[in-house]
Amino acid sequence: MKLLPKSIKNKLIFSIALIHALLMTLFVFDLVQRQHQFLTEESSMAAQSIVQTYAANSIPWMLSNDLAGLEELTVTQAKLANVNFVMLLNNHGKILAYHNNINPEHDQNVGKYIEPPKLNPFRPNQSAHYYFNDENAIDISIPIWQTQSQLGWARVQLSRINTSNSIKIITNEGLLYTFIAILFGSLMAWYMGNNLTSRIYKLIENTQRIRQGERHIDFPTHGDDELSDLAHNFKSMLRQLNQNEEDLFEEKERAEITLRSIGDAVVVIDTHSIITYMNPAAEQITAWDHYLAQGKPVNEVMQLFDDTNKKPLENPGTRALRSSQVVGMSKNTTLVNRLGDTITLVDSAAPIIDRGGQTIGAILVFRDATEEYSLQQRLSWQATHDTLTELYNRTAFETELEKLIKLSAENPLHNSCLIYLDLDQFKVVNDTVGHTAGDILLNQIAVMLAQHTEKHGFLSRIGGDEFGILLNNFNLQQAQEFAEKLRYSISQHRFYWEGKRFQVSSSIGIALIHGNLSKTLILSRADIACYLAKDKGRDRIEMYHEDDLSRQQDQNIIDWVGRIRHALDENRFLLYAQKIVDLNADPDVKPTQQRYEILIRMKDQDGQIISPGQFLPAAERFDLMSELDLYITQRAIRWLKVHSEKIELLNINISGQSLSQENFSRKLLEFLEQNQANNHKICFEITETVAINQMSNTIDFLNKVKSFGCLLALDDFGSGFATFSWLKNLPVDFVKIDGAFITDVLHDPVDAVMVQTIRDIAEIMQIASIAEFVENEAVSDWLKTIGIHYAQGYHFDRPRPISEIFD
Known part of the structure; x- marks a missing residue:
């Protein structure tokens, strides 16, 4: 391939000359072959014609056995063009007449015998026998017949020297024409090459100027051939290149502005781990100016150590270059910057891959996580x-x-x-x-x-x-x-x-x-x-x-834990409900919707109903209340969903133990989110003592529940200390006055004053009041007189299974 010319012009000349040579060679070869075939066939036909004429003319003389006549006929036939010799033989091979133009002395062979041709027994009437038939001569003999009787043989040999000479002349002329065609084609190719490549050289010159940075270049676009189209395309490409360079410059400016403005540190390195760029955040963390750090190895600028054992660490940028993958820093990576300060770093390094899939560098993105790491350590400490x-x-x-x-x-x-x-x-x-x-x-x-x-x-x-x-x-x-x-x-x-x-x-x-x-x-x-x-x-x-196990109390406690767990597993906790009455409602008008508080009972394996006073202390003691509260809440909300048209509000109690457990709050809030349609009809009750003892948990829980549209009630209000000062900190909608004040309110003036005071403060804070343990009409009337909003107790309704409420 090195022997081929390099320039397009020379390749064009060489190609056209080669094509001409091949075509003319094929043409001359075909011509010579055709002429050779034609002349050969012509000489063969001439030989056959002469021998046939010779045989036909010899019959009378052979019948009369006139040797002189045969000799005269032979000499006449030998004078024909290109004849080497003619000969007559009888059936036994005796030469009857013979004349040789090449060697006249052979004429003396008349009367001698030679081997006559043999007839094919399967083809007794064959017309000719060839002694040889090549480029130099053709030697042919045919039998002489007279009415189915063979008289002998006529033999003729013709020279093909003239035929060969004619073929040589034709060949030489063809070669001459080939040379002339190659020369003419080369001249045409040279002319076309010069005309074509001059414009190509102009394009090459322009592309070199573009490579050197020139952009204002005029391309020769005259004409309407492919080179003109190419010039037009180059011109369009140059315009697009200019536009792309402008866009790329603007993009580069935006990228640098972005990198300078983002909070994370960015360092770019080449394939040799040499820094090529640093943004201001990286300068601040490493205490290196960009112009000083540029060109330095990244390990010199970023000295990384493992904070746990103080051993040096390989830079993640170098690891990213080696692996061609994103590499993260270990959790304990610290940087000792130029000022000697130790800074905890987080984040990662990634290889920069070009379109061809080759790694051309790496980018490190990191940030100062010293405070965050310190916070994590504090949080880790707080977790344990x-x-x-x-x-x-x-x-x-x-x-x-x-x-x-x-x-x-x-x-x-x-x-x-x-x-x-x-x-x-x-x-x-x-x-x-x-x-x-x-x-x-x-x-x-x-x-x-x-x-x-x-x-x-x-x-x-x-x-x-x-x-x-x-x-x-x-x-x-x-x-x-x-x-x-x-x-x-x-x-x-x-x-x-x-x-x-x-x-x-x-x-x-x-x-x-x-x-x-x-x-x-x-x-x-x-x-x-x-x-x-x-x-x-x-x-x-x-x-x-x-x-x-003789200690019955110990055994009872253990038994209660097991019984509660089995009841939970076997769904043997029953929901009861007790009506909460609106004291301001018209007693003659039957309400379309009612308020209820959900209560809990436990069914023993024998079917006996167990009151909450027997199992709740054990549930509270052994951290089972959150499971029980979740059990109650989920089933109560499902019941509310079925009877929402008949229920105005449903109160559900939440224990203090459940408030302190994040798992309970998470599951409850998830359940509320899945059943949002009736959240406005749910009121969660929390006892005053729990609310005050677990103030932070209580307020957090109340706020989350309120965000889902639920209402809140403070139960057993007035039983704790500093009751009124705590009330203003809790986002509740109802206060349920402790039943201890209600039971003897008509006979104990202190209880009466306490109830009135609670009502007055609740009214000022726009909180509705609910009285518990109302057991007779006299107490109900008194509560209505002082402005209590709602009441609950045996006077109005006894707790019933929820399955019987709407039967």
């Missing part, structure tokens, strides 16, 4: 610690408990114990001197417990006034001795607040940690033991003994 006492929280406690359970499962001889400590009468401090004092007392107790457990146990605050301690490698006896020290220290502690002195004590339950038990069951055992310690007078220690 109690913010008030700074002790481990319940989550961390349960995680550690699982470790000890696993350890006990692996080694059954390894003893560990769980101590469940509950402060006695802690609510008295909260109710008497407030939550601030209660928080300070909890901190004092936490410090005291931490001093005792610093070397011996895992201490956590697992509830409001409840602490859990895990003792690794302790048996029950050792755990009891350790718990006694805790109990004694707490009992000797005196808490002073605003001149008041409080004596504190604790009830402690201890359970052995077994590898074949769940954490929930172990906690329940310790909680049961603690519950028994309180039940037996407080300020004491109880241990859970698996074989001590």
